[in-house]
Amino acid sequence: MRLEGVLTAVRVSAARGTRLRTKRVESVRVxxxxxxxxxxxxxxxxxxxxxxxxxxxxxxxxxxxRAQWQLLHEARYYVDWLVSLERVSAGFxxxxxxxxxxGLLMGWRAKFRYxxxxxxxxxxxxxxxxxxxxxxxxxxxxxSSIVFVIFLGAFFTVVLNTLAGVRxxxxxxxxxxxxxxxxxAIIFRRIILPGALPSIFTGxxxxxxxxxxxxxxxxxxxxxxxxxxxxWEAYVAGAFPIIIAGMFSIGVAGYASSAVVRLVARxxxxxxxxx
Amino acid sequence: MAEPDSHSLRRRLRSSQVLLxxxxxxxxxxxxxxxxxxxxxxxxxxxxxxxxxxxxxxxxPQYGVSLYTAAYYQDIWTSTVRVFCAFAxxxxxxxxxxxxxxxxxxxxxxxFxxxxxxxxxxxxxxxxxxxxxxxxxxxxxxxxxWIAAFFATVLNTMLGVTSIDPAYVRAAYCLGSRPxxxxxxxxxxxxxxxxxxGLQIAMGVAWFSLVAGEMIAGQAGLxxxxxxxxxDLQTTTIVIGMVTLxxxxxxxxxxxxxxxxxxxxxxxx
Numbered sequence: 185m186r187l188e189g190v191l192t193a194v195r196v197s198a199a200r201g202t203r204l205r206t207k208r209v210e211s212v213r214v215x216x217x218x219x220x221x222x223x224x225x226x227x228x229x230x231x232x233x234x235x236x237x238x239x240x241x242x243x244x245x246x247x248x249x250r251a252q253w254q255l256l257h258e259a260r261y262y263v264d265w266l267v268s269l270e271r272v273s274a275g276f277x278x279x280x281x282x283x284x285x286x287g288l289l290m291g292w293r294a295k296f297r298y299x300x301x302x303x304x305x306x307x308x309x310x311x312x313x314x315x316x317x318x319x320x321x322x323x324x325x326x327x328s329s330i331v332f333v334i335f336l337g338a339f340f341t342v343v344l345n346t347l348a349g350v351r352x353x354x355x356x357x358x359x360x361x362x363x364x365x366x367x368x369a370i371i372f373r374r375i376i377l378p379g380a381l382p383s384i385f386t387g388x389x390x391x392x393x394x395x396x397x398x399x400x401x402x403x404x405x406x407x408x409x410x411x412x413x414x415x416w417e418a419y420v421a422g423a424f425p426i427i428i429a430g431m432f433s434i435g436v437a438g439y440a441s442s443a444v445v446r447l448v449a450r451x452x453x454x455x456x457x458x459x
Numbered sequence: 460m461a462e463p464d465s466h467s468l469r470r471r472l473r474s475s476q477v478l479l480x481x482x483x484x485x486x487x488x489x490x491x492x493x494x495x496x497x498x499x500x501x502x503x504x505x506x507x508x509x510x511x512x513x514x515x516x517x518x519x520p521q522y523g524v525s526l527y528t529a530a531y532y533q534d535i536w537t538s539t540v541r542v543f544c545a546f547a548x549x550x551x552x553x554x555x556x557x558x559x560x561x562x563x564x565x566x567x568x569x570x571f572x573x574x575x576x577x578x579x580x581x582x583x584x585x586x587x588x589x590x591x592x593x594x595x596x597x598x599x600x601x602x603x604x605w606i607a608a609f610f611a612t613v614l615n616t617m618l619g620v621t622s623i624d625p626a627y628v629r630a631a632y633c634l635g636s637r638p639x640x641x642x643x644x645x646x647x648x649x650x651x652x653x654x655x656x657g658l659q660i661a662m663g664v665a666w667f668s669l670v671a672g673e674m675i676a677g678q679a680g681l682x683x684x685x686x687x688x689x690x691d692l693q694t695t696t697i698v699i700g701m702v703t704l705x706x707x708x709x710x711x712x713x714x715x716x717x718x719x720x721x722x723x724x725x726x727x728x
Binding site: 303307321 | 476481484501505572579583586587697700705708
């Protein structure tokens, strides 16, 4: 009895010790990360103050923080956010709605894949931004041409990842289902779709990242509004701190939208660990 | 699965694959041609494939850019040099950074959060800052291309190092290896396949951001060629530029892939 009690006490205290240690390791990790970021900011500030060649041209972090604070009080800043978000979501959603079914069909039906894959491989290496001029010529409004280019940015990644996901499904599952009398509709719904889902979401996450990059360039080249245009306008007007505040805002926007995709992925695939 | 006619079956499958692929590509070009020719909706504004080919192979091109003009090769050369400079810099700086981040926990803990803070900023959002920081136009273009390629290289290299089975590292130490031996004989070879995955992605994003950089702030190169053709409303030249970009991008990715397959040959044996 007594021995057992002692043993339990030892075990509990050992467990507490590990927990304490992991907690300490965790806090060291956070501190070190913060130190790295603070060190970077300090070097940047000092570099600007000391007129180090390349850094001398750019605004110091404190100025950037002030500019960001001012931006937060301007209505136009939020309008720019909204416009950019609208463009990205439109292009991204169209890419998902067109790309996922297309990729599924290409993966599922070999004939269809043979027919369409070469065209994809021809078009894919053309960088999305190279489509901007042709897109402006083709589409009736600037807005639709920007959305089209964003769509292209995500489209190829979504299609190719969906296709790869379907092709990676173990053929034995499909054969087993067929021999148990499953109809094509059931195979599609129970095997193809869930089997490809992780890969589809990888494609969507990567595609979301590309989307923001494309948006910025498209807004600079063709836009009159949005976060990318705001950044470029700040450059043209010589309001340099706003450039970096704009870059920061774009980073936050991109990060947040990738987080949304990951969240959806977790709800759509409760059986996998979140990546 | 060694059935007697499985070989010929496979061959027949392959030939039908090639035929279907050719049919698909032909259908695409034909659809493009017909849509433009019969002026369906706004396709009337685009050039048809035949006139693109004619312009591309003309000795005296209508708009000044074809296989027979020096300007065409100058633009290709300018862009290619920029991409390869940036790519080389990204490899030289990115691979060691990635190895350091993956191998040493303190380096990772100090630097990784900073990296993760900067990484979500799309490479193209750096355009104004790059132009501002680097007075030299060439340097600004290379910087933009570099920053895109750098992150892809660093992250994949780091992933490669962190996914090494620690047992290998311990075994090497046990057998008396010094840290530099472990680095040379365990860490680098084990990370190499990941490094090349990173480099392939890097090559793709390098062309991607170079084109945007040249369109926004360039005075030469393929991206600039496309944009100036747009300004002069020469849609055929735009398409020639796009196709060229696709070809050059494809070839440079193929080069990286070929190099990677040669250097990590043990994977495929």
